[in-house]
Amino acid sequence: MDNSDEKKFTSFPGFASWVKPFNEWRIAHISENVFIVILAIIVGALCGFAAYAFKWLISFIVSFFLPHIKDGALNFWIILPPVVGILLAGIFTRYIVRTNLSHGVGQLINDLKHKLYRLKHNITFSPIIGGSITLGMGGSAGAEGPIAYTGAAIGSNIGQLLGLSPDMLKILIACGTSAGIAGIFSAPIGGLMFALELVGMQISIPSVLAATVSCLTSYLTIFTLHGGHPDLTFTPLDNYSMDMLPLVALLGLFCGLYSIYYSYVAGHLDTFYKKIKNPWVRNLTGGLAIGLILFLFPSMYGVGYPILGNVINGDCTALAKGSVLENIVCGPQGLMLIAGGILLFKCWAVASTNSSGGVGGDFAPTLFAGGMAGFLFATFCNTYFSTDLPVGVFAYLGMAGAMSGIIEAPLMTIFITMEMTQTYRFALPVTLCALVSFLVVKTRAILSKEYHPLIHHHLWFRHGQPEKTVNSRK
Numbered sequence: 001m002d003n004s005d006e007k008k009f010t011s012f013p014g015f016a017s018w019v020k021p022f023n024e025w026r027i028a029h030i031s032e033n034v035f036i037v038i039l040a041i042i043v044g045a046l047c048g049f050a051a052y053a054f055k056w057l058i059s060f061i062v063s064f065f066l067p068h069i070k071d072g073a074l075n076f077w078i079i080l081p082p083v084v085g086i087l088l089a090g091i092f093t094r095y096i097v098r099t100n101l102s103h104g105v106g107q108l109i110n111d112l113k114h115k116l117y118r119l120k121h122n123i124t125f126s127p128i129i130g131g132s133i134t135l136g137m138g139g140s141a142g143a144e145g146p147i148a149y150t151g152a153a154i155g156s157n158i159g160q161l162l163g164l165s166p167d168m169l170k171i172l173i174a175c176g177t178s179a180g181i182a183g184i185f186s187a188p189i190g191g192l193m194f195a196l197e198l199v200g201m202q203i204s205i206p207s208v209l210a211a212t213v214s215c216l217t218s219y220l221t222i223f224t225l226h227g228g229h230p231d232l233t234f235t236p237l238d239n240y241s242m243d244m245l246p247l248v249a250l251l252g253l254f255c256g257l258y259s260i261y262y263s264y265v266a267g268h269l270d271t272f273y274k275k276i277k278n279p280w281v282r283n284l285t286g287g288l289a290i291g292l293i294l295f296l297f298p299s300m301y302g303v304g305y306p307i308l309g310n311v312i313n314g315d316c317t318a319l320a321k322g323s324v325l326e327n328i329v330c331g332p333q334g335l336m337l338i339a340g341g342i343l344l345f346k347c348w349a350v351a352s353t354n355s356s357g358g359v360g361g362d363f364a365p366t367l368f369a370g371g372m373a374g375f376l377f378a379t380f381c382n383t384y385f386s387t388d389l390p391v392g393v394f395a396y397l398g399m400a401g402a403m404s405g406i407i408e409a410p411l412m413t414i415f416i417t418m419e420m421t422q423t424y425r426f427a428l429p430v431t432l433c434a435l436v437s438f439l440v441v442k443t444r445a446i447l448s449k450e451y452h453p454l455i456h457h458h459l460w461f462r463h464g465q466p467e468k469t470v471n472s473r474k
Contacts, residue, residue: 019162019163020163022162023162023163032206033206033209036168036171036172036206036210037209037210037213039158039159039162039172039175039210040172040175040210040211040213040214040217041213041214041217042158043151043154043155043158043172043175043176043179043214043217044175044179044182044213044214044215044216044217044218044221045217045218045221046154047147047150047151047154047176047179047180047182047183047214047218047221048179048183048217048218048219048220048221048222048225049221049225050125050128050147050150050151050154050180050183051147051180051183051184051218051222052183052221052222052225052226053128054128054131054132054143054146054147054150054184055143055184055226055231057128057129057132057136058131058132058135058136058143058302058303060136061132061133061135061136061137062135062136062301062302064136065078065081065136065137065138065301066301066302069298069301069321069322070322071321071322071326072326073322074324075295075298075322076295078138078291078294078295078298078301078322079288079291079292079294079295080291081137081138081291082137082138082139082287082290082291082294082353083284083287083288083290083291084137084287085133085134085136085137085138085139085287085358086134086139086283086284086286086287086290086353086356086357086358087280087283087284087287087357088133088137089130089133089134089139089283089357089358089359090279090280090282090283090357090358092126092129092130092133093126093130093357093359094279097122097126097130099120099122099123099126101123101126101127101130101131101146101149101359102354102355102357102358102359103145103354103355103362104127104145104146104148104149104150104359104361105144105145105148105149105198105361105362105363107149108148108149108152108173108177108199109198109199109200112170112173112199112200115166117156117159117166117169117170117173118156118160118169119152119153119156119157119173120153121153121157123149123150123152123153124150124153124154124157125150127145127146127147127149127150127359128146128147128150130146130358130359131143131145131146131147131359131360131361133359134353134358134359134360135302135303135360136302138290138291138294138301138302139290139302139353139358139360140290140293140294140300140301140302140304140346140349140350140352140353140365141303141350141353141354141358141360141361141362141364141365142303142360142361142362142363142364142365143184143303143360143361143364144180144181144184144185144361144362144363144364145354145359145360145361145362145363146359146360146361147180147181147183147184147361148177148180148181148184148194148361149177149180150176150180151175151176151177151178151179151180151181151183151218152173152176152177152180153176154176155169155172155173155174155175155176155177156169156172156173156176158172159172159173170202171201171202171206171207171210171211172210173199174195174199174201174202174207174210174211175195175210175211175213175214176214177194177195177199178191178192178194178195178199178201178211178214178215179191179211179214179215179217179218180218181194181195181215181416182214182215182216182218182219183218183219183221183222185231185416185419185420186219186222186223186226186230186231186419186420186422187219187415187416187419187420188212188215188216188218188219188419189215189415189419190412190413190415190416190419190420191211191215191218191219192208192211192212192215193409193411193412193415193416194409194412195211196208196411197409197411197412198407198409198412230420230421230422231305231309231420232305232308232309232312232420232421233309233313233421234309234312234313234392234396234421234422234423235313236312236313236390236392236393236396236423239390240390240393240426240429242428244389244429245428245429245432247381247387247389248394248397248429248432248433249432249433249436250377251373251374251377251378251394251397251398251401251433252401252432252433252434252435252436252437252440253436253437253440254373254377254401255370255373255374255398255401255402255404255405255433255436255437255440256401256405256436256437256438256439256440256441257440258343258369258373258402258405259401259402259404259405259406259437259440259441260405260440260441260444261347262346262347262366262369262402262405262406263347263406263441265347265348265351266347266350266351266362269347269348269351269352269355270351270354270355272355273285273286273351273352273355273356274355276356279357282356282357283356283357285352285356286352286353286355286356286357286358287352287356289348289349289352289356290349290352290353293345293348293349293352294349295324296323296324296325296341296345297323297338297341297342297345298321298322298323299318299319299320299321299322299323299342300342300345300346300349300368303364303368304364304365304368305364305368306318307319307321307368308367308368308371308395308399311371311372311375311392311395312371312392312393312395312396312399312421313392314391314392316335316375316379316391317335319335319338319339319342319372319375320334320335320338323338325337325338325341332379332382332383333383335375335379336376336379336380336383339372339375339376339379340376342369342372343369343372343373343376346365346368346369346372347365347369349365350362350365362406362407363403363407363416366402366403366406366407367399367402367403367416367417369402369406370398370399370400370401370402370403371395371396371398371399372395372398373398373401373402374391374394374395374396374397374398374399374401375391375394375395375398377394377398378390378391378393378394378395379391393426393429396417396421396423396426396430397426397429397430397433398433399417400413400414400417400430400431400433400434400437401433401434401436401437402437403416403417403434404433404434404435404437404438405437405438405440405441406441408438408441408442410434410435410438413434414427414430414431414434417430417434418430
């Protein structure tokens, strides 16, 4: 690498003096493939630490609010935290880091599409801070968007520090973003599939090997720090038989239809919030929308894994905890009504979180919505058609169905669903539900030329022009 290359690709002037000697020594003693694997290990370990810190921060902030949700009472106070959270996140992104952190996965895809591989230094930590404020104070979204963007920035900045070429930077970005997903979901293969299906990582032996090593390192790091405990513990008590596969396919159909509704509402709300030019008004509008939805359905607070874990393990009463509907409706019909309300409004809450100034992700909410879809489907069949479907298992399968249809990444969905719960005995029904839902959505896409996947919609205006990035150096 000559001096012009160093000036072009190195964004750490203080280290420029040793970049050329180091690269000369490295080229003479270490092959490029070995070197990229070494860097992948470093990136994976840093992403694992970042994912652990992110989870801890969210839990720490949530501990100040969630325990105060009371059963059988009107929890009016729950309207306030999301408003404050979105306002604080907006102030942080506009005036402190001055970086747009919303829809991190979509922005990353846009950066890669325009070959902008030199991400800002502050993205290595700012999405974690903004995401912790947003999710900890009630924003109904996921942690994967911020950590994926953080991971990409970690990979990019390590590459910039070493004065690497754009091709090497691209590989390290793929390593970082996939390692972030692997760490936050405890799903190494799911993280790799994310890089292949959504990020569009170049398929070559060095790049795939590096991303795999990075994902495994991230997973092992957070596995060690977290004590080996999954975010979702799934211990099904109900019987499941292969005779239920036709009904699993019907659940996939239901999840596919719901995915179309979810993406439609979220896309239009994203456009609505973009039209609000005043950022303060946009923050307040989104925060109030989230607060009012949480007042009706407190189970949608934050990422929602504790509630989802209860549902897939058969404790469905958790859906009604703290809701104003708790004392109005009861029995299976009442729980179905609440689950139906959550399904209708989950996309409203997620879009209001991510598009009004909050910092969150789009993946985890689809798992939560899918759990509600599976619960509603199984409970409805058991109540009105005298079936004996295992409600918890179908809620678990619905997670894969909704995520596959909404995100349109079936391979990633299948592995994330199984890996994050450390349950593999339902591989066939999980795959069937995810693929049927995906095919339903793809059929809709073929029939409608104006349809765009949810992840990509955030980057499109009405005339189909991609939004310009503001988070990369040119």
